[in-house]
Amino acid sequence: xxxxxxxxxxxxxxxxxxxxxxxxxxxxxxxxxxxxxxxxxxxxxxxxxxxxxxxxxxxxxxxxxxxxxxxxxxxxxxxxxxxxxxxxxxxxxxxxxxxxxxxxxxxxxxxxxxxxxxxxxxxxxxxxxxxxxxxxxxxxxxxxxxxxxxxxxxxxxxxxxxxxxxxxxxxxxxxxxxxxxxxxxxxxxxxxxxxxxxxxxxxxxxxxxxxxxxxxxxxxxxxxxxxxxxxxxxxxxxxxxxxxxxxxxxxxxxxxxxxxxxxxxxxxxxxxxxxxxxxxxxxx
Amino acid sequence: xxxxxxxxxxxxxxxxxxxxxxxxxxxxxxxxxxxxxxxxxxxxxxxxxxxxxxxxxxxxxxxxxxxxxxxxxxxxxxxxxxxxxxxxxxxxxxxxxxxxxxxxxxxxxxxxxxxxxxxxxxxxxxxxxxxxxxxxxxxxxxxxxxxxxxxxxxxxxxxxxxxxxxxxxxxxxxxxxxxxxxxxxxxxxxxxxxxxxxxxxxxxxxxxxxxxxxxxxxxxxxxxxxxxxxxxxxxxxxxxxxxxxxxxxxxxxxx
Numbered sequence: 001x002x003x004x005x006x007x008x009x010x011x012x013x014x015x016x017x018x019x020x021x022x023x024x025x026x027x028x029x030x031x032x033x034x035x036x037x038x039x040x041x042x043x044x045x046x047x048x049x050x051x052x053x054x055x056x057x058x059x060x061x062x063x064x065x066x067x068x069x070x071x072x073x074x075x076x077x078x079x080x081x082x083x084x085x086x087x088x089x090x091x092x093x094x095x096x097x098x099x100x101x102x103x104x105x106x107x108x109x110x111x112x113x114x115x116x117x118x119x120x121x122x123x124x125x126x127x128x129x130x131x132x133x134x135x136x137x138x139x140x141x142x143x144x145x146x147x148x149x150x151x152x153x154x155x156x157x158x159x160x161x162x163x164x165x166x167x168x169x170x171x172x173x174x175x176x177x178x179x180x181x182x183x184x185x186x187x188x189x190x191x192x193x194x195x196x197x198x199x200x201x202x203x204x205x206x207x208x209x210x211x212x213x214x215x216x217x218x219x220x221x222x223x224x225x226x227x228x229x230x231x232x233x234x235x236x237x238x239x240x241x242x243x244x245x246x247x248x249x250x251x252x253x254x255x256x257x258x259x260x261x262x263x264x265x266x267x268x269x270x271x272x273x274x275x276x277x278x279x280x281x282x283x284x
Numbered sequence: 285x286x287x288x289x290x291x292x293x294x295x296x297x298x299x300x301x302x303x304x305x306x307x308x309x310x311x312x313x314x315x316x317x318x319x320x321x322x323x324x325x326x327x328x329x330x331x332x333x334x335x336x337x338x339x340x341x342x343x344x345x346x347x348x349x350x351x352x353x354x355x356x357x358x359x360x361x362x363x364x365x366x367x368x369x370x371x372x373x374x375x376x377x378x379x380x381x382x383x384x385x386x387x388x389x390x391x392x393x394x395x396x397x398x399x400x401x402x403x404x405x406x407x408x409x410x411x412x413x414x415x416x417x418x419x420x421x422x423x424x425x426x427x428x429x430x431x432x433x434x435x436x437x438x439x440x441x442x443x444x445x446x447x448x449x450x451x452x453x454x455x456x457x458x459x460x461x462x463x464x465x466x467x468x469x470x471x472x473x474x475x476x477x478x479x480x481x482x483x484x485x486x487x488x489x490x491x492x493x494x495x496x497x498x499x500x501x502x503x504x505x506x507x508x509x510x511x512x513x514x515x516x517x518x519x520x521x522x523x524x525x526x527x528x529x530x531x532x533x534x535x536x537x538x539x
Contacts, residue, residue, distance in 0.1 A: 040456040041427075155326070184325035184483065185528040192532050211456060218531030254461035256490035258513055258529070264465055265490070268458035 002284055003173055003205040004030040007065040011047045014059055022047045024229040028282025030205045036220035036237060037209045044229040045209045049175045053086055088118045091166035095178040097158025101150040108146035111165050118169040133164040137194050156187035163194060173205045192219055213251060230279040247274055286352040286444055287316040287477055293346035295336045306332040308501045319478040321488035324498035330481045334447045338369050351445060365395055368438035372450040374430035378422040384433050385418045391440040407436040412466060428459035448480040452487060464490060485529040497522045
């Protein structure tokens, strides 16, 4: 069975000038794999991630035929039940650690809090577990980081702390929304290999939302390409360079490349047909 | 001869115990009409060099020459007329309550131009926006359009040198391509000198002829684009950067 099934997901925002559809009828499933979602800003990729956790706030409206985790329908759950899903079964790492960590709590307290909420453990045990987790995300001096406040951390450290926090309840699915775009390349590699290890070792499912085509094609197993709230193409990550859809091709061609110098870059010409074409299914 | 000469430049922030040496004995030269790239990770001091050049980092020592003058403690108006900067984030570098027209006419007025009306129309045409954008506010523009306005503002005093601080890192790749093409065209049309900072090696490789790699405030290597494309860096650190720019390599797992 798939870890997650999403069928016909819509996210709508009513506004004064009519209803804006951020996500329009997207279907996909997630196995024990690294699933990449790529697209430009405004293509609905982040909204898709948030909708799965039912994190879309009013007046946003989320509708779906089915969003099922291990066969259980998330759409039918009460808020109380949702709280046992969020964090424990599906976790999310947001883009910028600066805005996701509490500035007036030490890193240690925050990690302990996320564990204590989900597990019945003594304080000493929680502390031990938190330190263990910091070590697991390759933080060299966990005792010091444990006592530190978020502003004392660099961006890369902050992002690893976020990942530690999200992984401590041992979720089945991790949704990572641009987890590395605020990081330097060398730190990026470290963070990715942590995620990679978790997928391989724990059999976690990973949804990796990114705008970086090169990164997704080298890191993920399968890729969904989103445009204007729809999936325009689904392909194997290592075959991304052979993608067929003109939008995907356009994105790939607009990247400057080190190995192929070109005086001018190709500019993406948008075809209104793409917007109206049916969403491609990403179901397994 | 204009262009940029930087010799034994040190830049620091703070004093005493809190002193941070952001740039240490950096030296390089950019000839007029050339394009030079600075790459490195955050905190390596690449943006600090640009800030020192424009006078935004007051504590520095060494020799800096740009816009045809040897730079001292303060900058003259003629310096700002010939050297202009484009900032990273077009969402932050434009005043939210000034229209495009206000932004451009203020700059033109400050530099004592006449015929402002005509110049604004020309500038907007040059950056591919057209005069229909003239009375819009930043919130009515997309990220790429805002960056075009920021570039138009930088071009307003008709500079010879543009300092580009990560001009496309806040933009989508398709928009990035448009802005990079625009910068390429402008350079060809106006014989501009570019000093460009970026963390993206592919972008710098596309735009520049020579590249300096920075780490911890020091320039570790200056090389030509040809060497970079051929993946023939001398320094170990450059090699690392080049390799990680190719994407994620799974083999690192087992290590």
